[in-house]
Amino acid sequence: MDLINHLEQEIAELKDTLQHKEQELFEIKQKLLPTKQSNIENGGDDQYSGNSTKVHFGDALPKWAIERYSRQILLPDIGVQGQERLMAARVLIVGAGGLGCPASVYLAGAGVGEIGIVDYDQVDVTNIHRQILHCEKDQNLSKAQSAANSLRSINSKIKITPYDFDLNPSNALEVAGKYDLILDCTDNVPTRYMLSDVSVLAKVPLISGSALKMEGQLTIYGYRDKRNVEEQSYIGPCYRCIFSTPPPPEAVGSCSANGVAGPVPGVIGALQALEAIKLIVGQTRTHLLVEKMLLFDGDDSTFRTVKLRPRNPLCEICSESPKITKLLDYEVLCKSQAKEKDLDLHILPSENRISAKDLAKSLNAKERHLLVDVRSESEFNMCNIDGAVNYPLEKLHKKQFDELLARIRECTSYVTFICRRGNDSQVAAKRVLDQIEDKHRSRVKDLSGGLHAWATDIDADFPVY
Incomplete structure (x- = not known):
């Protein structure tokens, strides 16, 4: 273990040195770039200074930019002026995950002048199947730093600024x-409300994407256009115009709890980049996802676009007389967490909880337990404790619940509820305790800490996901 720790520390130091050297190289290139550009603007670079024929480039595009970005400059919708706008643009990507990775790859490739990327989390092996900027060697590295390192290797001509901290109302x-x-490349409701409010208060458009399971969606909030030919100016709806009140926390899923097919956030992230490019180069709102939401269904690989409500004239933040004039506590507003972290519920008394070590001792002593695993069927099929039966919490209603109660009444052994982290199992056990007769109550337990505790304390080979 000492050798492993030493190597991990040495690798971390080398990565840090490499990062500083890459930043130093970028700054040197930036200092040299104006000299090269002015040389070109004077008729060509030094190599061809003796050429008597004057060569004309784009108004502000150096030779290297024309060569590098020629395939998109050829598009009439982009052209020289569009490329100039891209190279002058500054884009903030919040979330270096399944959406932020592909979005930032294409924006870096397109030559967006400055990309800021925000993420408080570290790279985990469970991220890699969909978060394409991170590799196995990046595990435990800041996602923002890992993404920045990869983006710099894609395009050393642009500025990449990583923010490896939590974006919150204070900053x-x-x-x-x-x-x-x-x-918005995040995956939680509190941050969506916060970024929408930031978009309104800072008067900056917001391209919002989401992906879960086999589905994704995409739209633009807070769009502003003073050059609209039909009207003097136009402002699109914000997130609050469409969703005035947050959904109940139990109705919101997450990738860690519900899963996601890797290509789905890849599709939505790439389309976020496309909408960003279109917006930057000056496409009008009729060609953008303004007052429209794109829905992607990966099950049958179909896209459809639905019309959204226009800006709400009575919106609490984007109306002419807003009630909200500063950022709020969005976790309180949404009654849910902005960070994806393990909950630690305590809804059962201590006598109805059992530790992983005590459960293992009981099983080794041949004490009988009815092990009720309340995870989803797909999770149960991935891995389970030998002898456990599967009663998914999401299906534990009416007939299924009555069947479980009958089974508990008939058995004479302990009944231990199990889930991934020890939260859903408490919910299930509490439902049973609220319904079952007193004589059975002392036999009903829940595995404290869930299968994560089992993997930590009992079986190191048990998968942690």
């Missing part, structure tokens, strides 16, 4: 104020 406006456009 969001300061960070967002440095950028022209925000991409």
Whole structure:
């Protein structure tokens, strides 16, 4: 273990040195770039200074940019002026995960002048199947730093700024104020409300994407256009215009709890980048996802676009007389967490809980237990404790619940509820305790800490996911 720890520390130090050297190289290139550019603008670089024929480039595009970005400059919708706008643009990407990775890859490739990427989390092996900027060697490295390192290897001509901290109401406006456009690549409701409010207060458009299971969606909030030919100016709806009140926490899923097919956030993230490019180069709202939401169904590989409500004239934040004039506590507003972290519920008395070590001792002593695993069927099929039976919490209603109660009444052994982290198992056990007769109550337990505790304390080979 000492050798492993030593090597891990040495690798971390080398990564840190490499990061500083890459930043130093970028700064040197940036200092040299104006000299090369002015040389070109004067008729060509030094190599061809003796050529008597004057060569004309784009108004502000150096030779290297024309060569590098030629395939998109050829598009009439982008052209030279569009490329100039891309190279002058500043885009903030919030979330270096399944959406943020593909979005940032294409924006870096397109030559967006400055990309800020925010993520408080570290790279985990469970991320890699969909978060394409991170590799196995990046595990335990800051996601923002890992993404920045990969993006710099894609395009050394642009500025990449990693923010490896939590974006919250105390710092969001300061960070967002440095950028022209925000991409919401997060996966939780509190941050969606916060970024929408930031978009309104900072007057910066927000391209919002989401992906879960086999589905994804995408739209633009807070769009502003003073050049609209039909109207003097136009402002699109914000997130609050469409969703005035947050959904109940139990109705919101997450990738860690519900799963996601890797290509689904890849599709939505790539489309976020496309909408960003279109917006930056000056496409009008009729060609953008303004007042429209794109829905992707990966099950049958179909797209459809639904019309959204226009801006609400009575919206609490984006109306002419807003009630909200500063950022709020969004976890309180949404009654849910902004960070995806393990809950630690305590809804059962201690006499109805059992530790992983005590459960293992009981099983080794041949004490009988009815092990009720309340995870989903797919999770149960991935891994389970030998002898456990599967009663998914999401299906534990009416007939299924009555069947379980009957089974508990008939058995004479302990009844131990199991889930991944020891939270859903408490919920299930509490339902049973509220319904079952007193004589059975002392036999009903829940595995404290769930299968994560089992893997930590009993079986190191048990998968942690």
